[in-house]
Amino acid sequence: MKASVDADLCTGCELCTQTCPDVFEMDGDVAKAKVDEIPAGAEDCVKQAAEECPVEAIKIE
Template sequence: MIAEVNQEECIGCESCPEFCPEVFRMEADGLAVAYTNPVPSEFEAAAQEAADGCPAHCIIIT
């Protein structure tokens, strides 16, 4: 599984690192980034939950 954050659509709400801090973090510019790829299998469910819960719908999981 690969997680990506569309930086152009991210609103900086900080929900994804709350769901899955092992994969997502906030950068200095206030936008989220997926910093762990591929997503370790033990965090796949949490990464998917972060994507599903993103109010901007900017997280892409493949």
């Protein structure tokens, strides 16, 4: 499982970095996924972050 952030959509609200800090971090004004593969145990918070992102910038594949 992998997650990515569309930097063109991200508003930098930092919600995903608070919901799932093991996977998302801020990179200047936008969030980014800091890991390639989502670590075991972080799947649920990644899904929550994707659902809660106000601009639907998080893609999971």
